[in-house]
Amino acid sequence: MIGEDDVRYVAKLARLRLEPDEVARMTGELAKILAHIDKMSELDVAAVPPTAHVLDVVNVAREDRPQDGLSRADALRNAPAVSDDCFRVPRMG
């Protein structure tokens, strides 16, 4: 059963700030959703291979020919903060 400590831990992994009331609400909601999901445990799937993808394609590569990507100006156009033609971020904690 998922508890508030689990929710806070997972939120940390997900880089998601949750307010205390969100943690409480999320704990109840996730417990209910996971209980539904646990229905899967009725099945014996030990011998069943996993499906990650429905298409039968592997190692798709285009021709090795150079082509233009986004320009620096376009890549930076939506950035919240830019300096010296680079993305600007706060220092590491």
Added chain:
Amino acid sequence: MPTLDPVRLTAREAKRLLVDGEISAAELAKVYLDQISAVEAAVRAFILVTADNAAKYSTKVDREMQATRGPLAGLPIAIKDNMVTEGVTTTCASRILSNYMPVYTATAVRQVWEDHVVMLGKTNLDEFAMGSSTENSAYQTTRNPWDLATVPGGSSGGSAAAVAAGETLWALGSDTGGSIRQPAALCGVVGMKPTYGAVSRYGLIAFASSLDQIGPLTRSVYDCALLLQHLVGQDPKDSTSVALPEPVTLPDAERLDGLRVGIPSEYLAAGIEPGVRARFDETIARLEELGGRCTEISLPHTEYALPAYYIIAPAEASANLARFDGVRYGHRCAEPVDLLDMYERTRGEGFGPEVKRRIMIGTYALSAGYYDAYYGRAQRVRTLVRRDFEQAFAGVDLIASPTTPTVAFKAGSRTADPLSMYVCDICTIPVNLAGLPAISIPCGLSDGLPVGFQLIGPAFSENRILQAAHALEGAIGFEPAPTFRDSGAGEQATEPASSGEVAS
């Protein structure tokens, strides 16, 4: 200029009027812009209406492109706002992308632009396409033109409502677990999810990459095929896109002699309300009158599809949405003290409750100690769901079901309980897990609201599905007649039990 009814006009007829010179592209665009002016305040289908561009571009089509017109020239279209459009803001109905101005265009959108469609605007959706009612939009709640107190479905609810309300000739949507077919059903329009890989996902803001597919929402099956012709194709920019083994053809079938159609008993046990069941049974009877042969089949792992989906889709979403971190685009929180604080507060402020829930479920399912029990198991269940379909298609050509268990429900009636919203997609989710093509067509009304009929086919059987849906559409004779009434808040009236067989 002939008098046109924007709610009923098909793209097929509009194209003929344009080609024959009975109407200009500018006049046609104005028909839809006028309808937007008339009803958008009530329907709220669009996040952005690009009226000036539509007027200018349609005039250009008329004046400068007489000799070079593309096959869709002058036909107005609306685009779900999770497909990036260069120079036109794209929000994904999220606060985190409220000021995002794409510097490139999604391949599917670019293809129809190059055919000279006239874009009317960007339509509303559940934030990041996560939802079944369009109530998870950060900006507005779209309403169903058949009853403004009810939802249009979702996540392509803006596109479906816009088509139903006559605010556009047709629209693009995306479908991850039913997000084209479910709103199409609830709004009384045609919606198709193509085979996984048939349409490039390049520029579709990713929700769950192994499930997402772009497709058409239209007023007829013919229109659906016409638009699909211009969406499909292998794209070097999407390594999971593939060429269809045969081109999409425009349907002309009137009979369905010898077509074998399976009806999965598990889908009819899934809480289908009586009015929906009655219209479904009538449509099956029509199918048999047209020469189809219907048999009951079993898809035994159906009840496990929803749990598997609610691990796989959130797991992929939690990885895809990691890119929204306040560095390259979108919202950034004010005055972060350090990098981690910026990531956490940016995302905490930028994402709405349903997106946060799914990121949390996905992150949990992928975290150390839970991976095998949740994600690994869900992928194996996905194999079982695929095998169910493979075995079924050994004996039938198509599978038929109601698209949704209920007609449109009241706005606000399911938002408090996420699971009650998730079960809206019980008949559509298995199709995405298996990567199959499926269509929803309107098959009548229950309590004054549209009912959707779903046809599912094997991979790359788009033409078979379109032919069958076209013949059925002719036999059903559905009349699009959205009333724009508002039945008011409160509990939804239940269908009288007298109208057909009562489902369990």
